[in-house]
Structures are given as C-alpha cells and as structure tokens.
Amino acid sequence: MRHLPYATLFACFVAPAVFAADTSAAPPATQAVLHDIAAAPSADRIEADIRKLVSFGTRHTLSDTTSDTRGIGAARRWIHAEFERISAQCGGCLEVIDVGDTISGQERIPEPTEVVSVLAIQRGTADPGRYVIMSGDIDSRVSDVMDFTSDSPGANDNASGIAGTLEAARILSQHKFPGTIVYAALSGEEQGLFGGKIVAAKAQAEGWRIEAVLNNDMIGNIAGINGVVDNTTARVFAEGTRVTETPAEARARRFTGGEVDSPSRNLARYIDRMADLYVPNLDVMMVYRLDRFGRGGHHRPFNDLGYPAVRVMETNENYNRQHQDLRTEDGIAYGDVIEGVDFDYVAKLTALNAVSLAGMASAPPPPADVSIEGAVSADTTLKWKRPPATQAPNLAGYKVYWRLTTEPQWTHSRWVGDVSQHTLENVVIDNYFFGVSAVGKDGSESPVVFPGAAGSFGGYGSP
Incomplete structure (x- = not known):
C-alpha cells in the first residue's frame, strides 16, 4: 500500500x-427469498441423482466414453442432458456447454484422453461478467488410481457434489440475479485436477471476473471413521495468501496484514454467515488451509490463478469409503457405496451453497x-x-x-x-x-x- x-x-x-x-x-x-431457497432442496431428488450416477458403474476418467450405460462418457452426457432439462423448465435460462481438452503424457493420464466438463451458465441480468461458481466432480476411483474397469460407485466422492450442483441449478434457475451463476460438473479430478485446470484457464482467457468458486467435494457422509456421527456441521477450507502474490505485494502485506484476509478467507466467512442466517441447525467450521492435510481438490486450479475459491465438504470423513475397492475385510465393508450417503445432509449443504450463490449474485459487486x-x-x-x-x-x-x-x-x-x-x-x-x-x-x-x-x-x- x-x-x-x-x-x-x-x-x-x-x-x-x-x-x-x-x-x-x-x-x-x-432476504425473505433466501429463506425460501434454503428450504427448497429435495433429499428425494438428490437421492435419485446419486443413484443415477452410481448406476454408471464407474466414472473413472479413463473409462469407457462410448457406452450409453457405463463409464465417464455416459455419465457426462446424462449430466449435460439433465442441465438441458432444467434449462427447459426456466425457458432456456441456462447455456449448457461442454468444456474439454485432450490430456496425455501425465503420470495418471499417460495416453491421449479427452477430459470433458459440463457447465450450465445462468447469465446475470445486470453484471453478466461477474461470476459465482458451484462445482462438483464427475469422476470416481477405487484403490488403484489407474484401475478404470472395476466398479467404482463414487456415491459420496463425488456423486454427492454433482447431485448438489444439479439441485442448486433446479432451484436458482427459477430466479433472476444481476450476476452470473455457473453450475459446473468437472472431470479429471482424481487424475490430477485437469477439469478444473481447463475451466479455470478458459475463465482467465475470457476475462471472467470470478467472485467465488464453491467446490463441493464429498458432502454426504455424516458418520466419521473417528466414531463421530454429526449432521449439523460442514467444513469450508480456504487458503490464505494468494499464490499469485507479487514480491511488492508481499512486502506491503508484511506491514499492513492480510495473511488471514485473502478473498478466499473472506468468502469462507461469508458462507459461515449465510449458514447462521438461513440454514437451520448447520454450523460452518472454517479451516485455514487450502485443503485437507497434504490433499487437494478442484478449487485449487482456480486458487492457482488468483481467484477466490474454497472447498465445501462434510466434517467427518470415513476413509474406508474413499478410494477403496469394493470388499469386506475383517468385518469391515470398504467402498464408496450409496449406503454411506445421508441424503438429508446433502440437501442441507446444497442449501448452504444455494443461499451463498444467490446472496452474492443478488448483491452488488464487492468494493x-x-x-x-x-x-x-x-x-x-x-x-x-x-x-x-x-x-x-x-x-x-x-x-x-x-x-x-x-x-x-x-x-x-x-x-x-x-x-x-x-x-x-x-x-x-x-x-x-x-x-x-x-x-x-x-x-x-x-x-x-x-x-x-x-x-x-x-x-x-x-x-
């Protein structure tokens, strides 16, 4: 300064x-309308979407793209069609597009592979160049990250995030907002965050003024491996100092502060406040870290380009249900199956996303x-x-x-x-x-x- x-x-x-x-x-x-939006998510619709996504057998990035019933191709085409159906119910208010690129020569994508994400864009009425984004991940995996043939239900990781994003689109598309809302189903997360990288690069190239990215990755588990069962809290992970900070900006920050007041951190505070105002029986735990310890998610590619982005997720994880082959050992059932998803909890976190998106898209741009x-x-x-x-x-x-x-x-x-x-x-x-x-x-x-x-x-x- x-x-x-x-x-x-x-x-x-x-x-x-x-x-x-x-x-x-x-x-x-x-705002009275935000109370209505908070009450609108349907656990039944969310359950139906998760069951449909699980029915594709596997959604691994390297899986079949030609079948209509199995693999990542069938899943993303169904998501695209579902966004189109939602758009038809609001008079064509959503622009549904596929955004992809061919990736190869990577540790987890060695051969040329199309990585395709699906975006549904609800253009703002006054400030369409300002974007708030809700995202979930399409792909799933088992124990071996390169195993693209075994059944990989991915019910919680991350059919729950996709179902929440679809449900938010159903609800918010019935309203108009000054700012633009994007509902994003991102691919390639488990193989290296490639879908997010591709979409973030598109946003940067096209000059999107991104106010917020709410990445939803696992929003359905309430029974933690630590023995805690809790459907009343959610975590929001938010990094501190921008990775794009210049040396001159770092020198100024040393004397003026700002380490805990990055736009991502103040986005997390905003989401926490919206939970207090509009979502009954839900408390947000703000975590001052980019992601879980040593781990990553699809908000990171946006953070890498300097955009405000956070991860929204359950508080209590069950690692027996993450990245696991379907099996039972020593009486313990492993695998990310639908029995591990609490649909009412997904609806509650969907409500948190919906009121946060609606609140920001309704408001004037940040100063x-x-x-x-x-x-x-x-x-x-x-x-x-x-x-x-x-x-x-x-x-x-x-x-x-x-x-x-x-x-x-x-x-x-x-x-x-x-x-x-x-x-x-x-x-x-x-x-x-x-x-x-x-x-x-x-x-x-x-x-x-x-x-x-x-x-x-x-x-x-x-x-």
Whole structure:
C-alpha cells in the first residue's frame, strides 16, 4: 500500500464532511427469498441423482466414453442432458456447454484422453461478467488410481457434489440475479485436477471476473471413521495468501496484514454467515488451509490463478469409503457405496451453497480498490471505488467492518450508506482488521473486502 504524505492525510482529516456517513436507512438484514431457497432442496431428488450416477458403474476418467450405460462418457452426457432439462423448465435460462481438452503424457493420464466438463451458465441480468461458481466432480476411483474397469460407485466422492450442483441449478434457475451463476460438473479430478485446470484457464482467457468458486467435494457422509456421527456441521477450507502474490505485494502485506484476509478467507466467512442466517441447525467450521492435510481438490486450479475459491465438504470423513475397492475385510465393508450417503445432509449443504450463490449474485459487486489510512492517528479511514451504475442498479450503499486481529469472524460493522469513503473515529488502525462490503437495496450483501492487494476481489472490469 502506498503511504500518503502527512500533508495529504491532514487535508483529509480537516474535511469531515467528505467522510460523513450517509444517514439513509440501512437495507433489511436478511432476504425473505433466501429463506425460501434454503428450504427448497429435495433429499428425494438428490437421492435419485446419486443413484443415477452410481448406476454408471464407474466414472473413472479413463473409462469407457462410448457406452450409453457405463463409464465417464455416459455419465457426462446424462449430466449435460439433465442441465438441458432444467434449462427447459426456466425457458432456456441456462447455456449448457461442454468444456474439454485432450490430456496425455501425465503420470495418471499417460495416453491421449479427452477430459470433458459440463457447465450450465445462468447469465446475470445486470453484471453478466461477474461470476459465482458451484462445482462438483464427475469422476470416481477405487484403490488403484489407474484401475478404470472395476466398479467404482463414487456415491459420496463425488456423486454427492454433482447431485448438489444439479439441485442448486433446479432451484436458482427459477430466479433472476444481476450476476452470473455457473453450475459446473468437472472431470479429471482424481487424475490430477485437469477439469478444473481447463475451466479455470478458459475463465482467465475470457476475462471472467470470478467472485467465488464453491467446490463441493464429498458432502454426504455424516458418520466419521473417528466414531463421530454429526449432521449439523460442514467444513469450508480456504487458503490464505494468494499464490499469485507479487514480491511488492508481499512486502506491503508484511506491514499492513492480510495473511488471514485473502478473498478466499473472506468468502469462507461469508458462507459461515449465510449458514447462521438461513440454514437451520448447520454450523460452518472454517479451516485455514487450502485443503485437507497434504490433499487437494478442484478449487485449487482456480486458487492457482488468483481467484477466490474454497472447498465445501462434510466434517467427518470415513476413509474406508474413499478410494477403496469394493470388499469386506475383517468385518469391515470398504467402498464408496450409496449406503454411506445421508441424503438429508446433502440437501442441507446444497442449501448452504444455494443461499451463498444467490446472496452474492443478488448483491452488488464487492468494493474495488479498497484502501486504508490512519497511521499515528486516533481515527481509521477506508476508501473504495463505486461500480458503474449499470453493473450495480440495486446498490444501496456500503458497510464498514472491523474485528480484533485474533477474531475469526467480523464482530463489528457500521452501515455508512452510499459513499465511497468513511472515517471510524477513535477506532485505532493498529488494533483491528478492517473491511468493506457492498449492500443491495434488498439487503443482499457482498463478501467483505480487506484493504489492499491482499484482500482484493478484483476490479469492476466489463459488465
């Protein structure tokens, strides 16, 4: 962050009218439509989708692509057709496309293999260039990652994530949003995250302004190998400092903070808040790590390009049901079979995704170019840029947030109205972390943006 000369800072402080908050009434704290969306996911529909995906026998990336009843090809064609069916029910509101490439010469894909993902794109009405994405993985595997012929049901890993994504599309496609929502069924995860890499590269090449990626990988197991049975919590994994951070940005962060306020971390805080507001009997455990220890998921290719992305998943895993040949040994049943999926729990985590996607797509874009001042002062001043009116016709104004540096979640906030800067008097910059969110007239709200490059969700770009 560039430090302003003291003369400039003084000039700012002697013009209190510039920083005066808009005294207009704050928008409502919640949206009634999000309560309806949270209640809409159907465990029965989700179960039917998971059973259909399991029926393909195996969905291994290297499996049959020509059969209509078995293998990855049949599975992805069914997903494509299901997205088309959902689109027909909303008057063609979804653009359904296959996105793929031929991969070869890799440790887990040695021979040329088509890796094809399926996207259903619900274009925004005002800001279609801004994207929020929900994803799941099509493929499955057994103990040997190269075994593409044995039965590999993949009921929880990851038919549950695909079923949740399809169900979210059914629900949200009945509504219109200013921002664009993408429902993504990604391939090639078990062989090296290739589907995510291909789609992330497409997004970068086409200039998508990605606000959030919610990768759902295993959202159906409630009985952990640790003996815990719990259907009331979910984990959200979020990395800290962007891997794309430049040396200059790292130097600035050393003095201004931001290690725990990357856009991915503030996306996780947003999802946690949406659970508290809209999803009964569900608590989000935010995990300050890219993924499970030493493991990976399809959000990582998006993180690798600097996009905000998190992994949403069950809290208690059962490793006997992951990446296992179907068998029974010493009285223990191994394999990712449908009996290990709790469909009501999948519906609950689908609701969490749906309200988070709808909330962000409804809200104005996150504030851009957020900066902060207040060194050797009793007051702290935040500044930001407003978006073009065409991109945010529902913008009501902004909220300023702050918290102690050891707090995981934002604890203080103030509605400041439709302004582009605000001074918090007698709130010392050295003692807190700060951020700003954009608020819609209906009460929809963006994630909180931490000042500087460390917390930036990006600029406004093109609509």
